[in-house]
Amino acid sequence: MVYVIRRLLQAVFLALVMSFLVFTGIFAVGNPVDILIDPEATQAERVRLIAQLGLDRPFHEQYLIFLGNVLQGDFGNSFVYNRPALGLILERMPATLELAFAAIVIAVVLGIPLGMYAGLRPGSAGSQAVMAGSILGFSVPNFWQAIMLIMIFAVMLGWFPVSGRGQVGEFFGVRSSLFTLNGLQHIALPAINLAIGHLALVIRLARSGTQEVKAQDFIRFARAKGLHESRIVLVHLLRNILIPIVTLVGMSFGGLIAFAVVTESIFAWPGMGKLIIDSIRQLDRPVVVAYLIVIVVIFIILNLLVDLLYSLIDPRIRLDGAKQ
Amino acid sequence: MTKLSQYLGATALVALMAGTAGAQSITAGLAAAPSSMDPHFATTGQNQQLAAILYDRLIHIGPDGNFVPGLATEWSVSDDRLTWTFTLREGVTFHDGSPFTAADAVFTFERIPEVPNSPAPFTQRLAAIESAEAVDDHTLVITTSAPAPGLPTDLSTIYIVSQNVGDAESADFDRGTAAIGTGPYRQVSYSPGENLMIERNPDYWGDAPDFEDVTIRFLENSASRVASLQAGEVDFIDAVPPNDLDRLRGMDAVTVVAAPSARMLYMGVDQMEDTTIRIDPSVGNPFRDQRVREALSLAINREAIIDRIQFNSGAPANQFAPEGIFGHNPDIPQPEYNPERARELLEEAGYGDGWSMTIHGPAGRYVNDTDVLLAVGQMWSQIGLDIEVENVPANVYFGQATAREFSAFMVAFGITTGESSLALRNVLGTADEERGWGSNNRFRYSSEAFDDALARAFDAFEDDEREAALQEAAAIAAEDVAVIPLYWEGNNWAVRGEIEFTPSPDGRSLITNISQR
Numbered sequence: 001m002v003y004v005i006r007r008l009l010q011a012v013f014l015a016l017v018m019s020f021l022v023f024t025g026i027f028a029v030g031n032p033v034d035i036l037i038d039p040e041a042t043q044a045e046r047v048r049l050i051a052q053l054g055l056d057r058p059f060h061e062q063y064l065i066f067l068g069n070v071l072q073g074d075f076g077n078s079f080v081y082n083r084p085a086l087g088l089i090l091e092r093m094p095a096t097l098e099l100a101f102a103a104i105v106i107a108v109v110l111g112i113p114l115g116m117y118a119g120l121r122p123g124s125a126g127s128q129a130v131m132a133g134s135i136l137g138f139s140v141p142n143f144w145q146a147i148m149l150i151m152i153f154a155v156m157l158g159w160f161p162v163s164g165r166g167q168v169g170e171f172f173g174v175r176s177s178l179f180t181l182n183g184l185q186h187i188a189l190p191a192i193n194l195a196i197g198h199l200a201l202v203i204r205l206a207r208s209g210t211q212e213v214k215a216q217d218f219i220r221f222a223r224a225k226g227l228h229e230s231r232i233v234l235v236h237l238l239r240n241i242l243i244p245i246v247t248l249v250g251m252s253f254g255g256l257i258a259f260a261v262v263t264e265s266i267f268a269w270p271g272m273g274k275l276i277i278d279s280i281r282q283l284d285r286p287v288v289v290a291y292l293i294v295i296v297v298i299f300i301i302l303n304l305l306v307d308l309l310y311s312l313i314d315p316r317i318r319l320d321g322a323k324q
Numbered sequence: 325m326t327k328l329s330q331y332l333g334a335t336a337l338v339a340l341m342a343g344t345a346g347a348q349s350i351t352a353g354l355a356a357a358p359s360s361m362d363p364h365f366a367t368t369g370q371n372q373q374l375a376a377i378l379y380d381r382l383i384h385i386g387p388d389g390n391f392v393p394g395l396a397t398e399w400s401v402s403d404d405r406l407t408w409t410f411t412l413r414e415g416v417t418f419h420d421g422s423p424f425t426a427a428d429a430v431f432t433f434e435r436i437p438e439v440p441n442s443p444a445p446f447t448q449r450l451a452a453i454e455s456a457e458a459v460d461d462h463t464l465v466i467t468t469s470a471p472a473p474g475l476p477t478d479l480s481t482i483y484i485v486s487q488n489v490g491d492a493e494s495a496d497f498d499r500g501t502a503a504i505g506t507g508p509y510r511q512v513s514y515s516p517g518e519n520l521m522i523e524r525n526p527d528y529w530g531d532a533p534d535f536e537d538v539t540i541r542f543l544e545n546s547a548s549r550v551a552s553l554q555a556g557e558v559d560f561i562d563a564v565p566p567n568d569l570d571r572l573r574g575m576d577a578v579t580v581v582a583a584p585s586a587r588m589l590y591m592g593v594d595q596m597e598d599t600t601i602r603i604d605p606s607v608g609n610p611f612r613d614q615r616v617r618e619a620l621s622l623a624i625n626r627e628a629i630i631d632r633i634q635f636n637s638g639a640p641a642n643q644f645a646p647e648g649i650f651g652h653n654p655d656i657p658q659p660e661y662n663p664e665r666a667r668e669l670l671e672e673a674g675y676g677d678g679w680s681m682t683i684h685g686p687a688g689r690y691v692n693d694t695d696v697l698l699a700v701g702q703m704w705s706q707i708g709l710d711i712e713v714e715n716v717p718a719n720v721y722f723g724q725a726t727a728r729e730f731s732a733f734m735v736a737f738g739i740t741t742g743e744s745s746l747a748l749r750n751v752l753g754t755a756d757e758e759r760g761w762g763s764n765n766r767f768r769y770s771s772e773a774f775d776d777a778l779a780r781a782f783d784a785f786e787d788d789e790r791e792a793a794l795q796e797a798a799a800i801a802a803e804d805v806a807v808i809p810l811y812w813e814g815n816n817w818a819v820r821g822e823i824e825f826t827p828s829p830d831g832r833s834l835i836t837n838i839s840q841r
Contacts, residue, residue: 030723038367038444039737040746043760045448052441080359081516082441082494092517147547155555162552164541165518268543270518278544283719 004304011300018296019070022289023063031055032283036079053079066289075293076286080279085286089272089294095165096264096271098176100256102187103194104249111199112245115206116233120214130203137200146193146266153189160189163268190267194260198252205248209241216240242313250306258295349537350823353549354833355563357517357542361503362494363483364436366444369740372481373832374520374540379483379505382410382429382464383476389648389742389829391476395424395484395506396464405471405785410464416529418486419503419510426458431487439494449478473785477741508533508836517542522835534840553578553818560825562833564816566635566691572818583827584639585815586649587738589690591683591700591808593617594731596768602731607679611731611767617805619669623707624700625661626811633695637814643798644737644747646812648829651744651781651794656802659809666707678708684725685734689718691813697734700810725766736813737764740830744794748778752801769806 033055037046050056054065069076075086118127154162166186169179177183213219214237222232257272264273272291279287310317356370363375384394396410416424433456436446452472457465468475485505492502503511508528512521520540524533541558543549546565550572552558564572564580572578593611594600600609610616626640642659645652670676683704685697694715701713716724725733739747754770755762761775762768774797781793801807815831822841828834 030720031726032719034722034726035719036443039750039764040367040740041444041750041763042448043757043763045445046763047757049443049445053443077441079443082360082365147551150548150551154557155551158555162555162557163543163545163548265545266548268518268541268545268548270515274517274544281719 007300007304011297014300015293015296019067019289019293020063022292023066023285024059026283026285026288027059027062029283032079032285035282066286075290078279078284078287080282080284080287085290086294088275088287089291092270092272092275094176095269096257096260096273098178099187099190099194099260099264099269099271100253102178102191103198103256104253106191106195107198107202107252108245108249111202112206112238115203116210116237116241118203119207119210120233122211127207131207134200134203137196137203140196142193142197143262143266145196146190146263149189149193150266161186163266165270190263190269193267194256194263198248198256201248201252202245205244206241209244210237213237213240239313243310243317246309246313247306250302250309254295254299254302257298348535349539350535350559350838351539351541351557352560352562352833352835352838353541353543353552353558354561355542355544355546355549357544360494360498361500361511361514361520362439362497363485363505364432364439364442364446365494365497366442367446367449367481367740368444369738369832372740373834375483376507376832377509377835378503378507378511378522379485380507381480381482381484382412383480385480385742385828385830387826387828389650391480394480395429399476406468408466408468408475410466412462412464413529414462416506417527418488418506419525420486420488422486422488422504423461424484424486424506425461426464427461428487429464429484430456430458431489432482432484435485435489436482438491446482449481452478471783471785473783473790474745477743481741509538512537533836535838538835540835550818553820556820559820559823560817560833560838562815562817564818566637566814566816569635569637569816577820579819579824581817581819581825581827582637583815583831584646584812585738585831586644586646586740586829587736587813587831588641588644588646589696589734589736589810589813590641591620591810592725592730592733592735592767593620593808594728594767595770596728600731601729602683603679603681610673610675610679613673613675614805615669615673616675617808619666619673619707620704621805621808622660622662622666622669623703624659624808624810625703626659627661629696629699630811633692633699634811634814637691637816638811639814641809641812643744643802643809644751645739645744645794645798649739649744650742651748651791651798653795653798653802655795656799663703663707670707676708678710680710680712681731682712682714683732683734684714684716684721684730686718686721687715689721690736693734696810700734728766728768730766733766734810735764735766738831742830744798745778745781748774748794748797748801749782752797752806753778767807769801769804771800771804771806774800774804774806 033050037049054062066076077083078085078088081088114130118130121127150162153160164186166177166183167180168175168177168183171179177187219232219236222236260271261273261277264271265277276291358371358374359366363379365371381394382396384392386392395413395416397413399408399410401408412426418424433450433453436450452468452475454467454469459465488504489502496502498514498516500511500513508525508530509522510525512523514520523537543552549561550568553561569580573580595611598609599605630636630638640659642656643653683701685693687694697715698713701711705711737747737751749761750764752769752774753761753765754775755765755768777793777797777800781790781797784790784793815827817825817833819825823838824841826837828837
């Protein structure tokens, strides 16, 4: 418990540092006035708007005002939408979460079996095909994959829709497009697009883990004991290759949530990635800062979950700060 | 094929047939999403092109750019030119069934200044109005503090909402509870950044639209916008990337509609002082010499830029207002491409050996902008200058341009009001904060004759007089080569199947301009 609290305090400190870095960075990029204000506006109108947005104040004042508001839970209003920045982000979070979730499921469900297969039968044609495919998977650029997926499966074959989020269904109070057939059709291509790179990594990790573990004594003893092959592979082997994969999945999930920008904009997926890229383009400072703080918090929570999972998977691992 | 793929294939096919067969409902894919559905939040093009189909104005702009009756059937101004009387259309109902009266117009005027924190507010367009009074249900009297010849233009962008809107906030328009207009379509639902659903207003006073339901999807990425049209998921798209035009023209089911826009790209050259930031002080500031500016303009092969970099979309420009925009001057000569003459002019001006400088442009703001700037750099190199080209990300670029960190740079200005006065005032008027002129005059062109002519245009009450003054100002700027005009960007739309699209002079993607063939 102490451990968890300490980690959360670290999170607050990190978020504070982050807010300062982001605020300084985006301040240095330039003044949003020239992008935001209507070029047909009069000079008087411009001056009034600059004052209204608080952009006429010096940097330290702007930052302190911002910080003061954040302490009261107010991240400021978006310059572009005139709505609370945090609200804008949270409103689009479910779409991003479900996309990242679908991608991770694809990566894990396909990646672990394929990787274990390649590790158990290293010389076979099948495993060589899997390994070659995985190299292709993480070396082909994401946006190109996306456009190819659209051209082949949506335009030429017409199996899936080109873009957009489909119908949203409700299940136990959770609203997601994963609960309707139409929604699943819509999420298929973007989720595959997001998954491919991570799938390739999971395959590689599962394979190298399998090769390492299968040569160890306890596997041999298991065989000698006459255990069934499926039990050896699915219980003893699987459990021992999971640690690096859990780390990867945890970090990937954070990355997918934070930086699904390319996929979201190509597939017109109404998630946070599209919002953040628009906001950076328009120097919508409150949204950019709030977004990155949200992302820092997500990463810290994921890190914490990964660490907690470790000790479940492998009881030998003790959490820092727990009783020795 | 597996069972699953067969099934998916079949559903996609059914969806496709449903999309085209009925044609009672269509789906449009627009490149730009609005910042709010509140028609009084921002004057940006993407907001107004949606507001215009849901809400009417007192005065509308006809297809040829003239004023036509909207919610006001006629209007007149008193002899002292301070009191305007509008007769309002009878029998018009709002989307909630309540009747439209003069009180709704007054309510709209009062609401606009109350909309907070807009980056591009409408308040400026009501600045001339001192008071507005509903004399009876169908008579509106507007008083101005000074003669305001621009009032009809201003009112043609004021979207009338019902007084039942009350003190609703912008977010209530997004939710739809406050979206009560009189327009040809009414709002069904809106999902920010994703889509807007609208349906035909059966009680519309004007021509009823051809479609029962329209789904507007916001597809920002151009590759997926085009792919959605190809796959038949949408029936209409705007902002077709020029690179894809030929491919789409080659498809049987698709028709491309192209029209020049009122957005002119130009090179601004710093004319403020005897030195300029990106040229060695020993050279001085060559741009102060009119012959040099003329030479720079003669050096540019506009046809080649349009042909090769814009894929034949757009037209060579010689002034801000293209034909069809009020203030266009047909007597200004077409720009010429003559590098020999350009070299002679440089020689005459004493710059025969040229000079070195870096020219700047934004990256990713205009269609193929980096290539255009590169071409301009090469064309100027051909007349003996030593040019370096630098592209700056758009969000950094405009701040730097305003801070006057460039000597020669590429910008565009788009006219959205149907007439040239704001372009001329903000881009070419002598920069003067107090007077409110030249807010976009980043290169500090300044001409007394130009300012005089433009001031006359702002005071003129009669259309003829106003047009003559605007034309005169445009001619002076062209004569002076105040900026080096490049081209008017092209607007391109594509439709699929049995529907057609008629572009309007403002270049907006209005759903009401889509009709059944």
